[in-house]
Amino acid sequence: MAINLLLNFLLFLLTAKTGFSAEISKFVQTGASVQLDLQTQPLTFDDITWKNDKTEYVFKYFISKNNRSFPKYQDRIEFNESSFSLTLKNMQKTDGGLYTVTITGASSKDIAVVYRVSVIDEVEAPVLTVNSNCSCSELCCFTCSGHNINISSIYNSGCSKEEVTSADDHILRLNCNTTFIMCNYSNPVSWKTNIKVVHELCPVKLDTFCMRSD
Ligand SMILES: *[C@@H]1O[C@H](CO)[C@@H](O)[C@H](O)[C@H]1NC(C)=O
Ligand SMILES: *[C@@H]1O[C@H](CO)[C@@H](O)[C@H](O)[C@H]1NC(C)=O
Ligand SMILES: *[C@@H]1O[C@H](CO)[C@@H](O)[C@H](O)[C@H]1NC(C)=O
Ligand SMILES: *[C@@H]1O[C@H](CO)[C@@H](O)[C@H](O)[C@H]1NC(C)=O
Ligand SMILES: *[C@@H]1O[C@H](CO)[C@@H](O)[C@H](O)[C@H]1NC(C)=O
Ligand SMILES: CC(=O)N[C@H]1CO[C@H](CO)[C@@H](O)[C@@H]1O
Numbered sequence: 021m022a023i024n025l026l027l028n029f030l031l032f033l034l035t036a037k038t039g040f041s042a043e044i045s046k047f048v049q050t051g052a053s054v055q056l057d058l059q060t061q062p063l064t065f066d067d068i069t070w071k072n073d074k075t076e077y078v079f080k081y082f083i084s085k086n087n088r089s090f091p092k093y094q095d096r097i098e099f100n101e102s103s104f105s106l107t108l109k110n111m112q113k114t115d116g117g118l119y120t121v122t123i124t125g126a127s128s129k130d131i132a133v134v135y136r137v138s139v140i141d142e143v144e145a146p147v148l149t150v151n152s153n154c155s156c157s158e159l160c161c162f163t164c165s166g167h168n169i170n171i172s173s174i175y176n177s178g179c180s181k182e183e184v185t186s187a188d189d190h191i192l193r194l195n196c197n198t199t200f201i202m203c204n205y206s207n208p209v210s211w212k213t214n215i216k217v218v219h220e221l222c223p224v225k226l227d228t229f230c231m232r233s234d
Pocket of ligand 1: 101102103
């Protein structure tokens, strides 16, 4: 408790002194828009400046209204003059990176917010395949695959619910009921599912008795 208070106080000092703030992650699908907010509502200020990590300014809004934008973003920008949030449209991979907003004003300390914007493509559909290495006593062995992760499982009037996450934030989820095998593949901007009827994915073993003894 005392340590928590002390840590909070130190963090407060650090924040107050340097305007230090954590990075906020934003994921946006290629071609879509991203909205960057101030995280605060300044009462008075001179200007609000958005820059990218090449330290080119993206948009500069002056209270005197002689605002300016960087040519690269000119026709892809929307600035909300009541919330002061910036919307960047038609985002491309090359637009990914850090975006920093600084608010300068006579009556307030400088405030800075840093966004890490990642522009990523829509996820591809997961693939469901039957494994040929299945032993006879196992009714149906199958694998659900995303581009860099997969889940192998066995169907026996259901399957165990499983979930794996890749290093690049892709999630693969497997679930079954008495009729369907369902696999959901997602990344931070999208998801796709592959749903197969069990009897169609695994017709032979489920319909006939296994006569081999292995
Ligand atoms: C601007 O922001 C305000 C406050 O968040 C919101 O009510 C309004 O709809 C926004 N305007 C536009 C054009 O998005
Ligand atoms: C069959 O192969 C998959 C990968 O292709 C593997 O994960 C699974 O454990 C194998 N099953 C058996 C019964 O060997
Ligand atoms: C499943 O992933 C493992 C590594 O995680 C890989 O070795 C294996 O080849 C993959 N199997 C399939 C069927 O994609
Ligand atoms: C299995 O799950 C699917 C998808 O959620 C659902 O539409 C279907 O009714 C379920 N079937 C049974 C037998 O529970
Ligand atoms: C698939 O996963 C995504 C992300 O976790 C989730 O939002 C979505 O509802 C899931 N879809 C289905 C059909 O379960
Ligand atoms: C996006 C934006 O805020 N544009 C403003 C820039 O300043 C002019 C006045 O000089 C306004 O008309 C625009 O709305």
